[in-house]
Amino acid sequence: MRFDNNNNKLNLIIKHAKSYGFIYNSCEIYNGIKSIYDYGPNGLVMKNNIKKFWWDYMVRYRQNIVGIDTSILMEKKVWIASGHIKKFKEYYIEIDNKIYKIKEFINLILKNKKIKRKYLNLLNNNKNKIYKLLKIIKKKKLFNNIKVKKVNLMFRTKINPFNSKIYTYLRPETAQGIFINLKNIINSTKLTLPFGIAQIGKSFRNEIVTKEFIFRTKEFEQMEMQFFITPGEEKKWYKYWIDNRLNWHFFFNLGKKNYKLNNHKELSHYTTYATDIEFKYLNKYKELEGIHFRKDYDLKQHIKYSKKKLIFFNPKTNKKILPYIIETSLGVDRLFYSIFCKSIKFEKTRTYLKFPRFISPIKIAILPLIRNNINIIKLSKKIFKNLIYDFNIIYDEKKSIGKRYHYYDAIGTPFCVTIDKLSLIDKTVTIRNRDNMKQIRYKINLLKNYFKKKFNIYTFFKKSIKY
Numbered sequence: 001m002r003f004d005n006n007n008n009k010l011n012l013i014i015k016h017a018k019s020y021g022f023i024y025n026s027c028e029i030y031n032g033i034k035s036i037y038d039y040g041p042n043g044l045v046m047k048n049n050i051k052k053f054w055w056d057y058m059v060r061y062r063q064n065i066v067g068i069d070t071s072i073l074m075e076k077k078v079w080i081a082s083g084h085i086k087k088f089k090e091y092y093i094e095i096d097n098k099i100y101k102i103k104e105f106i107n108l109i110l111k112n113k114k115i116k117r118k119y120l121n122l123l124n125n126n127k128n129k130i131y132k133l134l135k136i137i138k139k140k141k142l143f144n145n146i147k148v149k150k151v152n153l154m155f156r157t158k159i160n161p162f163n164s165k166i167y168t169y170l171r172p173e174t175a176q177g178i179f180i181n182l183k184n185i186i187n188s189t190k191l192t193l194p195f196g197i198a199q200i201g202k203s204f205r206n207e208i209v210t211k212e213f214i215f216r217t218k219e220f221e222q223m224e225m226q227f228f229i230t231p232g233e234e235k236k237w238y239k240y241w242i243d244n245r246l247n248w249h250f251f252f253n254l255g256k257k258n259y260k261l262n263n264h265k266e267l268s269h270y271t272t273y274a275t276d277i278e279f280k281y282l283n284k285y286k287e288l289e290g291i292h293f294r295k296d297y298d299l300k301q302h303i304k305y306s307k308k309k310l311i312f313f314n315p316k317t318n319k320k321i322l323p324y325i326i327e328t329s330l331g332v333d334r335l336f337y338s339i340f341c342k343s344i345k346f347e348k349t350r351t352y353l354k355f356p357r358f359i360s361p362i363k364i365a366i367l368p369l370i371r372n373n374i375n376i377i378k379l380s381k382k383i384f385k386n387l388i389y390d391f392n393i394i395y396d397e398k399k400s401i402g403k404r405y406h407y408y409d410a411i412g413t414p415f416c417v418t419i420d421k422l423s424l425i426d427k428t429v430t431i432r433n434r435d436n437m438k439q440i441r442y443k444i445n446l447l448k449n450y451f452k453k454k455f456n457i458y459t460f461f462k463k464s465i466k467y
């Protein structure tokens with residue numbers, strides 16, 4: 001199917017995600033809440049598959065990376081030390097009571113020939129230049145009622161219900177939970193440099209004007225890993241993690257040309273340098289994952305504000321050092337969206353999700369061809385029982401076989417197993433492939449092995465992680 005514009009495709013993606021139990025707008029019965037979403041039964045399983053694939057690659061199969069799970073609510077001092085209270089801010093422009101994001105504002109102003117492009121380019125690279133631009137705009141009297149608004153993106157919340165002065169913030173990144181637990185972790189494990197600490201969890205940012213479905217939301221999940229290294233080794237490890245992360249993304253098979261590396265010009269307050277892995281979602285490359293060199297910024301800040309010591313030894317010289325940190329940070333929801341954008345296929349007779357097999361929520365559907373043959377039903381249930389503990393599968397005898405194929409294609413199920421009269425005689429079934437709709441006959445007693453091979457992703461891990 002060809003699309004006149006990306007909004008058409010986006011609308012179809014949103015509709016499909018809702019109709020097939022992947023993603024719903026939050027609080028829909030109360031007309032919804034902007035930029036917050038819920039995951040339905042299929043969306044949840046798919047999200048868990050994504051998280052498992054990240055966790056296996058980053059933690060489970062590595063000897064020098066451990067995982068933790070820290071609280072969303074932390075002492076306010078954490079956010080003072082981390083710099084988020086002072087610096088985690090976004091600029092918006094208000095014109096006649098309407099709020100514009102900087103990019104929207106640039107588009108608006110671009111239409112106006114009186115503003116030279118060079119001023120706008122300034123803004124692209126450094127948002128602080130907005131004040132300079134505003135002066136020019138005011139001088140030229142382009143808008144009567146124009147203001148810059150600088151807002152902190154963190155959600156503030158009371159921590160003591162009886163005292164409004166005791167408040168904190170919902171975490172805007174999972175990373176800080178790792179830094180403030182570093183002492184506990186090194187004291188309770190056998191880790192020595194270089195090592196990593198990983199975490200998957202919810203983060204919250206009060207993002208304004210968010211349009212592109214789950215690309216940017218107020219509540220989202222991050223998969224972050226902080227890698228602690230000996231100072232001086234940052235170049236080597238930075239390259240290592242960019243290569244590793246990019247190769248991990250390639251395994252989703254969404255087309256290598258859809259990924260691009262982008263060295264950040266505008267840096268967040270805690271980074272020394274940063275590279276984004278960008279992805280072409282609909283028609284534009286946008287950030288998917290960030291690899292950040294945070295140096296010793298966070299540790300220094302927490303040592304300063306907590307007044308606690310952090311003693312590390314360089315394993316080669318045995319002298320005291322403060323490690324540097326390289327962070328990999330990926331949004332689960334954004335990755336989910338990237339997979340959805342590229343996997344949805346519109347054909348004349350069907351719309352289906354060509355998900356990578358290991359991500360599909362349901363791996364195999366067991367479908368008796370006819371309902372009113374007790375022997376077919378019995379055999380189907382026997383096959384189901386034999387596979388259920390090895391794969392996430394479903395047994396379904398409702399509706400015509402055509403409608404069932406249609407449904408399982410639409411939720412991205414890679415294989416349908418159909419049991420018919422011939423199965424009773426020759427102990428074979430039909431395996432139907434989602435992508436090309438081809439069917440083969442296969443021996444029932446060899447099914448488990450057949451699927452084990454189809455869903456084996458460990459060859460990937462073996463190739464990409466060196467011990």
Ligand code: GAP
Pocket residue numbers: 172173174175205207214215216217218220222224287288289290327329330331332333334
């Ligand atoms: N700890 C570093 C950090 O949080 P970031 O570049 O602000 O860095 C990292 O965010 C990743 O988190 C992004 O690349 C993106 O995948 C995801 N992310 C950030 N803000 C998001 C939002 N509002 N909605 C969905 N995902 C978001």
